[in-house]
Amino acid sequence: MANGGILFLWCSSRLVRTPSFLLIMSLALADLLMMLKLPIFLIGIWCQGPCLGLFGCEMYGVVSVISGMAAIWSLTAIVVERAWVISFSKLGVISKLKWYTAIEVVLLIWISAIVVSVLPLAGWNRYVYEGYLVSCSIDMYSNNFIDKSYVWLLVFVGWVGPNILIFYCSYAIVRANRRNNTLMMELMAVGGDTAQNFQKQRILEERRLWRVSSMMLTVWMGSWTPYTVVVLFNATGYIHLINPHIGMLPAVFCKTSAAVNPFIYGFCLPKIKGEALKLLKRYRSTRPSPENSSRFPNSSPARTPRPSIIHMISINNRHASTSC
Template identity: 30%
Template sequence: MNVSYAMSTLLGVSGPKSLLAPDDDAFLGSKIDDAYMAYIHPHWTTFRAPAAYQHFLLGLIYALIFVVGMLGNMLVIVTFFTTKSLRTPSNTFVVNLAIFDALMMSKLPLFVLNSAVEGQIFGKIGCDIFGLVGSYSGMGAAITNAAIAFDRYRTIAFPLDGRLGMKAAIGLVVFTWLWATPFSILPLFEVWNRYAPEGYLTTCSFDYMREGKSTQLFVMTIFSWAYVCPLLMIAMFYSRIITHVRNHEKMLKEQAKRMNVKSLSQGDNDKSAEIRIAKVAISIVFLFICAWTPYALVALIGCFGDKHMMTPTFSMFPAIACKTVACVDPWIYAINHPRFRAEIQKKVPWLCIFGQEKKADDSKSVTSGATEVKSETA
């Protein structure tokens, strides 16, 4: 008995009440108002409350993510709206992603406050706001990634007549917000599911712990809507881009053979473009998987699996993963783009993250599908 208690105290995580000290204040939920306890699944209250240093460490991690993520996303947003030459259809999707990610960052100060009080500082209202913002930003960012993949596919595969216009781009941006609306609003008004505390009870998400067929159906629906569908679209469009570039290279080689010349392509330039596409595609799919697979697994385990696996500490890692990716997104999508990087360097020259950009020689660009790859995937 004493060994179990000592180990649980050292790890600061699990252990049912019967195996731990009989001090009720040592368990999760002890600092939550009684009126709010109905929204907390009894599973969480069987675990020992995290030590103060664990709340402090998580709060510190989230504070760092907030600073870096908000800086990157706001640089992208401000640069886009203050630089006319950057306001293109393709960049509209990038700034929309930055807005969703900035929305994700905006709820982190609330988490830091929750960590300070070891609960929900604003109670049910604060939990609902936290869950609503997280739902909109998460699902919105997922489908925006798919929209970016679609835009790049159209631009690269159909460079002459496939580019999206500004009206079409704005229409797709509106669609991304509509896509995120149903499963953000339904839990808010408790029409289907609800927002509830999870893990250390300092974060809130849709309630995947409640028993019943309704919860299982909701989890499977949102799993398909917010994870499977965007991932399939992202993988499909980027695989088509890579296939298009390879077919283009094959066509050039066959044509050069018929014309009895060595090559019609730019050689290293075309190979570089293909490699660049592959790297961007792999990076984007990898980031999406890293961001949302942990949350998807936690929700599925909480709903269908063994709930004993769902310790408070374990359930906090998915939230860190998706917020870290929202912090990294602007550096991958926009700040890595030469034109964005150059404009940001002009606006904030004291920010010594970026080196001096070499101006591209437009006269050397190849007027082909592979050429469009280099400009659109930079």
């Protein structure tokens, strides 16, 4: 629902149609695509087993890889773009993301995700049921070298590479903010209550930035690390420790991240939050209030009552007496 709200906000508000918000919309679209599989997931649990067949499992796996890779790379692009803007803005360089750059990045993300998802259909690994046999993913338990090579490809392009970029960019954002705070405190080092209040405000902002960065990294690591752990267990020969209960956790965690991401990377931003509140206020203003509806339950326009028969007879007698 929150991902749909991000897409609706893009279509209804012109103020949020920026290149930076295009990356957030790409993340919301990937998460929405991932959440659309939830009814099939729940139907499989209700049926207590596979209910899709071979073709359905392959389509489920293709959508899973497309949505997963697109979400990971869109999230990485968002963090890199924010670090780029913050780091270069401190140096006085024009670092605003251009429209053509954002469009090229989004197209590259989705085309690459589609290409990677089609490779198992061409024979490089395959899609199989996982966990409780209610969802499908790539075969991470195979000992074949070709199948393992595809799994390690996904580990490097979907976990190792994005992890390096996200951790480095988060560190760059915090470092740039601390450098700016130190510079401002040196300029305000004249003493007095104003300088002390400014220093306390900067310290609170830095702590808030640390909390937000820590929350983003925790959600990121908790969402996609379980798949990597399963791959490492298979590579080290401890795959027998992965029972169906543990094997089901990666699919649950990645779907949880799809529900949380729009709040962390979308509605937490003041501009997007403000536009969402404006739309809600506009919707409430056009909706009739319950007080008026309860006070005037029959709010239909008043109708002229039809004259009764007795009233018509009295009118005729009155006309007859006057004529006489």
